[in-house]
Amino acid sequence: MEILSSFSCKLSKLFNNPSANSSAKALKVIFHDFPGGPEGFELFARFCYKNGDLQITPSNTPLLHCIAHFMEMSKATLSSSPCLINSTRKSLEMIQFWTWSDTVNSLKQCQELSAISGSSAVLNKILDSLLARIAAISDASPSDSPESSALRFSCDTRSTVSVKTGNSRSWWFEDLVLLDPRMIEKVIKGMLSRKIEHGTISRFLFYYLKSRLSNAALYEKKKKATEVTIELLNCLDVNSVSCKRLFGILRVSSSLKISRACRSTLEAMIGAQIDQASLDNLLIPSSTLIDSIYDVNLILRFLKSFLDIVGKELVARLKRVGRLMDLYLAEVAPDSCLKPAKFVALIASLPDAARDCHDAIYRAIDMYLEVHSQLSDEEKMKICCCINYEKLSSECCKHLAKNAKFPSRITIQALVSQHSKLRSLLQDTNNIKSTQKSPLKGKQCEDGEQIILYAKKLDLSIENEKLKAHLQGMHWRVMELEKVCKKMQTQMTSIMKSRKHPATGGSRSLPRLCS
Numbered sequence: 449m450e451i452l453s454s455f456s457c458k459l460s461k462l463f464n465n466p467s468a469n470s471s472a473k474a475l476k477v478i479f480h481d482f483p484g485g486p487e488g489f490e491l492f493a494r495f496c497y498k499n500g501d502l503q504i505t506p507s508n509t510p511l512l513h514c515i516a517h518f519m520e521m522s523k524a525t526l527s528s529s530p531c532l533i534n535s536t537r538k539s540l541e542m543i544q545f546w547t548w549s550d551t552v553n554s555l556k557q558c559q560e561l562s563a564i565s566g567s568s569a570v571l572n573k574i575l576d577s578l579l580a581r582i583a584a585i586s587d588a589s590p591s592d593s594p595e596s597s598a599l600r601f602s603c604d605t606r607s608t609v610s611v612k613t614g615n616s617r618s619w620w621f622e623d624l625v626l627l628d629p630r631m632i633e634k635v636i637k638g639m640l641s642r643k644i645e646h647g648t649i650s651r652f653l654f655y656y657l658k659s660r661l662s663n664a665a666l667y668e669k670k671k672k673a674t675e676v677t678i679e680l681l682n683c684l685d686v687n688s689v690s691c692k693r694l695f696g697i698l699r700v701s702s703s704l705k706i707s708r709a710c711r712s713t714l715e716a717m718i719g720a721q722i723d724q725a726s727l728d729n730l731l732i733p734s735s736t737l738i739d740s741i742y743d744v745n746l747i748l749r750f751l752k753s754f755l756d757i758v759g760k761e762l763v764a765r766l767k768r769v770g771r772l773m774d775l776y777l778a779e780v781a782p783d784s785c786l787k788p789a790k791f792v793a794l795i796a797s798l799p800d801a802a803r804d805c806h807d808a809i810y811r812a813i814d815m816y817l818e819v820h821s822q823l824s825d826e827e828k829m830k831i832c833c834c835i836n837y838e839k840l841s842s843e844c845c846k847h848l849a850k851n852a853k854f855p856s857r858i859t860i861q862a863l864v865s866q867h868s869k870l871r872s873l874l875q876d877t878n879n880i881k882s883t884q885k886s887p888l889k890g891k892q893c894e895d896g897e898q899i900i901l902y903a904k905k906l907d908l909s910i911e912n913e914k915l916k917a918h919l920q921g922m923h924w925r926v927m928e929l930e931k932v933c934k935k936m937q938t939q940m941t942s943i944m945k946s947r948k949h950p951a952t953g954g955s956r957s958l959p960r961l962c963s
Contacts, residue, residue: 451496451497452492452493452496454496455495455496455500455519455521455532456492456496456519456520456521457519457520457521457522458518458519458520459477459519462477481564482515482518483511483514483515483518483561483564484511484514484515484560484561487511488511488514488515491508491511491512491515492515492519495512495532499530500530500532500535504535504536504538504539505539506539506543506546506547506550506551506553506554507550507553507554507557509536509539509540509554509570510554510557510558510561510567510570510571510574511557511561512532512535512536513533513536513537513540513567513569513570514561514564514567514570515532516532516533516536517533517564517567518564521533536570540570540573540574543573543574543577544577546577548581548620548623549623551574551577551578551581552578552623552624554574555571555574555575555578555627555631556626556627558570558571558574558631559627559628559630559631562630571634575634575635575638576638578635579635579638579639579642579644580642582620582639582644583639583642583644585617585619585620586617586644586645586648617648618648618651618652618655621651621652621655621656624652624656625655625656625659625660625663629660629672629673629675629676629677630676632656632676632680633676633679633680636649636653636680636683637683640683645688646684646685646688647688649680649684649688650681650684650688650689650690653677653680653681654677654690654693656673656677657673657674657677657697660673661673661674661700667704670704671704671705671706674697674700674701674704674706674710675706675707675710677697678697678701678706678710678713678714678717679710679713681694681717682713682716682717686717686720686721687721689717689721691718691721691722691724691725691729692724692725692726692729694714694717694718695718695725695729697714698714698715698718698732699732701714702735715746715749715750715753716753716757718750718753719749719750719751719752719753719754719756719757720753720754720757720758722750722751722753722754722769722772723754723765723766723768723769723772725772726772727772727775727776727779730742730747730750730772730776731776731779732746738785739785739786739787739790740780740783740785740786740787740790741780741783741785741786742779742780742783744780744786744790744793744794745790747776747794748793748794748797751769751773751797751798752797754769755798755799763801766798766799766801766802767801767802767803767804769798769802770798770802770803773794773797773798773802774803774808774809774812775808776794777794777795777808777809777812778808778811778812778815780794781812781813781815781816781819782815782816782819783819784819784820786816788820788823788827788830788831791816791831792830792831792834795809795812795813795831795834796834800836803836803839804839805839805840805841806835806836806837806839806840806844807840807841807843807844809834809835810835810840810844810847810848811844813831813832813834813835814847814851814853814854816831817831817853817854818853821853825855828854828855828858829855829857829858832854832855832858835862837861837862840862845862845863848862849862849863
């Protein structure tokens with residue numbers, strides 16, 4: 449023990465204690481938290497018994513540094529004894545000459561020593577060296593060869609081969625996947641502080657999570673890796689994170705039962721870029737399959753996040769979401785389990801500016817009413833009130849006028865709205881004609897009053913022409929109804945006359961009202 453005590457102040461204090469000397473034969477020293485366990489104590493003993501003649505390498509530097517702190521070897525008790533902590537510090541000062549593999553392996557070793565005093569200093573030193581090398585790779589041009597000065601930071605042959613066979617900026621992904629989530633958190637935060645490209649960090653995090661989910665055997669390890677990845681992705685610029693891959697994490701997280709806060713973070717990230725999603729991404733099955741086949745509540749939360757984060761000013765993105773929701777409505781409308789309130793919430797979730805045309809909404813409602821034929825008129829009216837009739841095409845208005853599934857009040861409201869729209873358009877056209885200064889090309893008819901205008905001079909849209917045609921159709925139907933009414937009125941007059949002057953030949957049957 450004298451040899452060990454000459455190198456360790458901790459042992460020296462223990463054995464020089466008078467109370468310990470009185471019972472030296474019975475003294476037993478047990479270190480339950482000795483750095484590195486038996487392997488660490490063996491290194492400590494070899495260093496002491498060889499009088500410091502121990503080769504210090506990158507592979508044992510972190511462990512020896514923590515042992516030096518734990519055993520209080522900052523200075524030797526004998527002036528002739530070498531100091532271990534000075535030796536490890538000299539090794540760390542030469543860290544820029546370590547190979548990439550040495551640096552990564554040392555960082556992995558620091559994971560196991562994180563709770564030991566003195567480990568933070570060596571961890572920060574190794575982490576800084578690792579981040580500096582990653583930053584050099586990230587800043588290098590993709591066209592740089594592996595022998596370029598930007599990448600010539602070590603003599604590690606493995607890194608050179610990896611650069612030649614893959615992406616010169618992401619070859620290091622595979623080397624870091626064995627780090628635990630706590631260490632990855634430190635690495636990513638260091639990358640952010642060094643302004644490393646967010647796209648590179650995002651790709652690494654997705655790669656890391658995929659590897660951890662594939663290789664980790666324990667449920668808790670998969671859950672922890674998923675939660676840490678989500679939190680780190682949330683620190684990045686939203687445009688650097690793939691929306692498609694976020695949906696992949698969402699599907700995995702449902703079985704891992706991640707925390708509610710973490711799931712809310714994930715949903716907010718997806719909602720912020722829901723305009724980049726596809727219909728297949730949104731068709732997520734409901735967990736209960738009682739209220740609906742698909743998880744409608746999840747989609748509503750996506751849309752709320754989108755409007756909260758993006759707002760209503762970016763009309764182009766808003767319209768992309770509107771087109772996506774029209775496709776989604778067509779998929780969920782035939783669901784017999786979908787409640788009317790949820791269906792209305794889906795339609796009304798976006799502002800009116802998100803859609804230039806409401807034909808898709810009309811078709812979705814038409815399908816929904818066909819499946820839910822038992823709905824009351826009041827429920828149907830609540831659903832149909834979501835339609836902006838001024839944004840319906842003439843074809844849909846014609847279909848609506850003959851659609852028995854819709855309440856009659858809705859049919860009238862749609863026709864009145866279309867008529868008002870057409871009247872407004874015609875009035876605008878007349879105003880343009882009256883204020884137009886240049887002469888119009890045309891020809892006079894026999895009465896000298898009618899003027900045929902060339903179509904090229906009237907800047908009318910195709911939609912206006914459709915509305916005109918629809919109005920003509922409505923006028924024709926009104927004329928047909930007037931003819932039927934006149935015919936019915938004539939028949940009723942005949943009936944009344946026959947009652948006043950009954951025929952002698954006996955009773956007659958009433959005439960048919962419609963022949």
